[in-house]
Amino acid sequence: MVDTAGLPARSAALRMLDAVLRRGDTLDTAAGAMRSMPSSDAALARAIASEVLRRLTDLDELIDSATRQRLPDDAKVRTVLRMMLVQALRMDTAPHAVIATGLPLLTGGPRRLAHGVFSALLKREAKLPEIPTLPPEVEARWEEAWPDRLDAIAAGLAEPPLLDLTLRNPAETDLWAERLDGKVLAAGLLRLPRGRAVDGLPGFTEGAWWVQDLAAAIPAMLLGQGEGRRVLDLCAAPGGKTMQLAAAGWQVVALDIAQRRLERLRQNLDRTGLSAEIVRADALEWSPDAPFDAVLLDAPCTATGTCRRHPDVLHRIAGRQIADLTELQDKLIERASGWLKPGGRLVYATCSLEPEEGEERAAKVTLSPDPIRADELPAGLLPTDRGWVRTDPGMLPEIGGLDGFFVARFRL
Numbered sequence: 106m107v108d109t110a111g112l113p114a115r116s117a118a119l120r121m122l123d124a125v126l127r128r129g130d131t132l133d134t135a136a137g138a139m140r141s142m143p144s145s146d147a148a149l150a151r152a153i154a155s156e157v158l159r160r161l162t163d164l165d166e167l168i169d170s171a172t173r174q175r176l177p178d179d180a181k182v183r184t185v186l187r188m189m190l191v192q193a194l195r196m197d198t199a200p201h202a203v204i205a206t207g208l209p210l211l212t213g214g215p216r217r218l219a220h221g222v223f224s225a226l227l228k229r230e231a232k233l234p235e236i237p238t239l240p241p242e243v244e245a246r247w248e249e250a251w252p253d254r255l256d257a258i259a260a261g262l263a264e265p266p267l268l269d270l271t272l273r274n275p276a277e278t279d280l281w282a283e284r285l286d287g288k289v290l291a292a293g294l295l296r297l298p299r300g301r302a303v304d305g306l307p308g309f310t311e312g313a314w315w316v317q318d319l320a321a322a323i324p325a326m327l328l329g330q331g332e333g334r335r336v337l338d339l340c341a342a343p344g345g346k347t348m349q350l351a352a353a354g355w356q357v358v359a360l361d362i363a364q365r366r367l368e369r370l371r372q373n374l375d376r377t378g379l380s381a382e383i384v385r386a387d388a389l390e391w392s393p394d395a396p397f398d399a400v401l402l403d404a405p406c407t408a409t410g411t412c413r414r415h416p417d418v419l420h421r422i423a424g425r426q427i428a429d430l431t432e433l434q435d436k437l438i439e440r441a442s443g444w445l446k447p448g449g450r451l452v453y454a455t456c457s458l459e460p461e462e463g464e465e466r467a468a469k470v471t472l473s474p475d476p477i478r479a480d481e482l483p484a485g486l487l488p489t490d491r492g493w494v495r496t497d498p499g500m501l502p503e504i505g506g507l508d509g510f511f512v513a514r515f516r517l
C-alpha cells in the first residue's frame with residue numbers, strides 16, 4: 106500500500122517554499138498560513154522547508170548534476186526535488202516514503218522527471234556536504250565583512266539551533282536546570298535540546314521562563330538591575346527584552362509599532378506575571394513626556410544573524426533592504442539619544458550579521474562610548490576592541506552556537 110499520510114505536510118512545505126522563494130515572504134509569515142493544520146504536520150512542513158532553505162545551494166548543485174537541461178530556478182519540479190533530496194539525505198526519511206509523498210505533488214512529465222532524478226542521485230549515493238554552501242550573494246557579502254569567520258559561520262548553519270530559555274528569576278537557575286534537564290549558560294539562561302514542545306515543558310504555564318536565544322539575552326543584561334529606574338524598550342515586541350528588563354527591576358515602557366506583535370508582548374507579560382507600560386506608536390513620531398534612565402533600542406534589521414532558525418534570510422535579503430534599514434536605524438538612534446537623562450545609557454542592538462547594521466551604525470553615534478566588559482558577558486564571549494559585542498553562529502560551537510548579534514552601549 107502506498108503511504109501518503111505525510112502528504113499534507115509535504116504539500117504545505119511546498120507552499121511555504123514558494124512563498125519564501127517566489128514572493129519573498131518570511132518563513133514565519135509562510136508558516137502562519139498553516140495555522141489550520143494539525144501541529145505535527147505544520148512542524149514537519151516547517152522542518153522540511155527550513156532544511157531546504159539551509160541547503161539550497163548544495164541541493165541545486167546535485168539536481169543540476171543529474172539533469173540534461175537546467176531546470177528553471179522557480180520550476181515546481183525543482184522545489185519538489187529539493188524537498189525529496191533533503192528528506193532522504195538529511196532527515197533520515199526512507200526513500201520509498203520520500204517518493205510516496207513527493208511525486209503526488211507533481212503530474213505528468215515533471216513527475217517522471219522527479220522520479221528519475223531522485224532515483225539516479227540515490228543510486229549514485231549522492232551526498233550533501235557536512236557544512237552548507239552559502240548562496241553566492243551571501244557568501245560574497247560575508248566574505249567581505251568577516252573573511253576570517255566565513256567558514257565558521259557556514260559550519261554554524263549546519264544544524265538548527267538548540268532551545269534557549271531566559272528565566273524570570275535568575276536565582277532559580279539551578280532549580281530550573283534540573284527540572285528541565287537543561288544546561289546552564291549563565292545565571293538565568295538555560296539551553297535545552299531541540300525538538301521539545303515548548304508549551305508542554307515544566308514552568309511554561311506558570312511563566313517561569315520564555316524562549317530567547319543566548320545572544321538575544323545579552324542586550325538587556327548590559328543594563329544591569331533597574332532598582333525601580335525607568336527604561337524605554339524601543340522596538341519591544343514580542344517582548345523578550347521587555348520581560349528581562351521588568352524581571353531585573355526596571356519600570357519598563359515597551360514601545361512598538363506593530364499591533365499584532367504587541368498583542369504577543371501582552372500575552373507574554375500576562376503569562377510571566379511581569380508588567381510594563383505598553384505603547385503602540387511609530388518611534389519616528391512619538392516623544393516621551395520625561396527622559397529615561399536607559400533606552401534599549403533593539404532596532405528593526407535584516408535579522409540575518411538568526412539564519413540558523415530563519416534560513417529564509419539567506420534568500421530574501423539583498424543590499425537594497427540593508428540600505429533602507431540602516432537609514433531607519435540611524436533615525437531611531439538619533440531619537441533615542443535625545444530621550445536620555447544626563448548619565449543615562451543607550452544600548453543599541455541588532456540581530457544582523459551585516460556590519461552596516463551594527464559596527465557602522467555604532468561608529469556614527471555621538472554619545473559617549475560605554476565599553477562593554479568581558480565580565481558582563483556569558484562565558485566564552487569577549488567584547489571587541491571598541492567595547493562592542495559581535496556574535497555569529499560559528500561562535501561557541503562546543504555548546505551548540507548562538508545567533509549573530511551586534512550590541513553597543515553608550516552614555517549621555
Ligand SMILES: C[S@@+](CC[C@H](N)C(=O)[O-])C[C@H]1O[C@@H](n2cnc3c(N)ncnc32)[C@H](O)[C@@H]1O
Nearest residue numbers: 340341342343344345346361362363387388403
Ligand atoms: C528586532 S524586533 C524587536 C524584538 C524585541 N525587542 C524582542 O526582544 O522581543 C524590531 C521591532 O521593531 C518594530 N518597529 C519597526 N519599525 C518601528 C517604528 N518605526 N516604531 C516602532 N517600532 C518599530 C517592529 O514592529 C519589531 O517588533
